[in-house]
Ligand SMILES: Nc1nc2c(ncn2[C@@H]2O[C@H](COP(=O)(O)OP(=O)(O)OP(=O)(O)O)[C@@H](O)[C@H]2O)c(=O)[nH]1
């Protein structure tokens with residue numbers, strides 16, 4: 001039995017890397033389906049698969065070709081809804097070990113609303129997320145103070161934070177350590193320095209993907225091409241359309257509070273088991289916000305998600 005990990009997908013061919021480091025181009029059976037997932041693509045980069053070699057008639061010298069027969073259960077995966085309002089979704093990548101959200105206090109500004117929405121989506125997808133505060137060399141003392149406040153805020157909740165600068169190289173060794181032997185994803189606004197960071201820890205890895213200015217250009221979504229790159233010090237970077245903006249998940253209203261760890265852990269102390277932490281009496285979350293145990297910015301982000309959910313439904 002042959003097993004490996006899918007490192008590239010064109011939609012009809014899957015490049016599978018085996019334990020021994022060989023790559024085999026594989027196809028799947030036409031009727032290949034995964035139970036419980038309605039998706040336009042059954043297999044994505046990061047998937048672990050079982051395959052068998054196919055005999056190619058009269059082409060003994062050709063590179064071996066395989067047929068994928070089985071897919072190992074995923075520990076997580078990122079999806080994007082298909083644009084055509086069918087219930088189908090497109091799987092962008094699977095088995096992601098961690099996401100790095102690259103943020104900048106300025107050049108460009110990254111808001112806490114954006115950070116919180118991303119973190120909540122990562123929680124929903126069960127992808128551990130770290131915050132990388134980049135461009136530290138450009139900040140004045142006020143901006144540095146803001147950054148340190150945010151780091152304190154997010155570390156208290158349990159998110160790992162790191163300060164980096166690709167100019168002074170500070171923080172880059174630590175980032176490299178965190179990435180080693182993991183399947184990594186980098187996200188964040190355009191211009192925060194994702195490509196520069198990646199190129200600083202792994203020179204020569206020129207990631208190709210330019211994010212399609214998504215969500216407007218319908219039709220582009222149908223692309224099924226995706227790829228991940230091996231790191232020379234061990235591990236992978238997934239670089240594929242849709243990956244940078246994955247914090248766009250529609251969550252069930254009742255679930256949103258579950259994806260804010262400091263809110264979720266207080267739910268059991270709220271008077272009502274289904275407390276939304278808005279109008280209910282005896283709400284432990286509101287008390288914690290008033291007593292500065294929960295950051296106001298986090299609570300506002302939570303309320304914002306609740307509201308956008310209402311708009312989404314009406
Ligand atoms: N001063 C300073 N500039 C940086 C730093 N990191 C990146 N930059 C600059 O910021 C600009 C944008 O960097 P990119 O790496 O292209 O940003 P990106 O996040 O990959 O952007 P997209 O590809 O649009 O998503 C470039 O001009 C970089 O040289 C840093 O630590 N300090």
Ligand SMILES: [Zn+2]
Pocket residue numbers: 267270271275276277278280282283284285286
């Ligand atoms: Zn409550």
